[in-house]
Amino acid sequence: MLIIWGSRSMDKTLGETQRSYQCQHCNNVNRYRVFRRRNWFTLFWIPIFPFSSKYYITCPICNFGSKLKKQDALDQLQVATEMQQQIQTEAAEAQQAATPEIQQSETDAQ
Numbered sequence: 001m002l003i004i005w006g007s008r009s010m011d012k013t014l015g016e017t018q019r020s021y022q023c024q025h026c027n028n029v030n031r032y033r034v035f036r037r038r039n040w041f042t043l044f045w046i047p048i049f050p051f052s053s054k055y056y057i058t059c060p061i062c063n064f065g066s067k068l069k070k071q072d073a074l075d076q077l078q079v080a081t082e083m084q085q086q087i088q089t090e091a092a093e094a095q096q097a098a099t100p101e102i103q104q105s106e107t108d109a110q
Contacts, residue, residue, distance in 0.1 A: 007041050008047060015077045017057065025064035032057045032065065034073050 016031045023030070023068035035055050040047035058065030068076075 001078065004044050006042050006045075007039055007051075008042050009037050010047070011035050011037050014055075016060075017076050021036075021059075023059040023062060023064055026062040028061045030060055033060050034076050036100060037072070046066065084106070 013033055013035045016035055017034060018031070020029050020031050022028070034057050036053065037056060038050040039052045040050050042048060053070070055068045055070055056065050057068050059075065064100070
């Protein structure tokens with residue numbers, strides 16, 4: 001009986017940083033991507049279980065980057081998530097504030 005086993009790595013983009021960084025490789029200024037690379041044990045090319053995880057921050061233009069500790073990666077994402085939630089809240093409040101003005105102008109027009 002032939003058993004085929006091995007390993008495989010899979011990347012998952014977790015998000016972007018809130019801050020923009022200048023890439024040391026291509027000199028572009030952009031928000032970096034944060035992603036997790038997991039190595040999986042495979043049996044007959046089917047991933048069975050992960051046996052290691054590493055976190056990276058990379059330039060979206062040239063993919064140059066560096067390895068991060070898990071907590072640093074999660075901190076980068078948490079700051080970005082908090083800023084996005086704040087922006088969405090402010091946009092919703094602005095829309096609610098504008099809605100009565102629109103209704104008032106429609107009433108005046110009639």
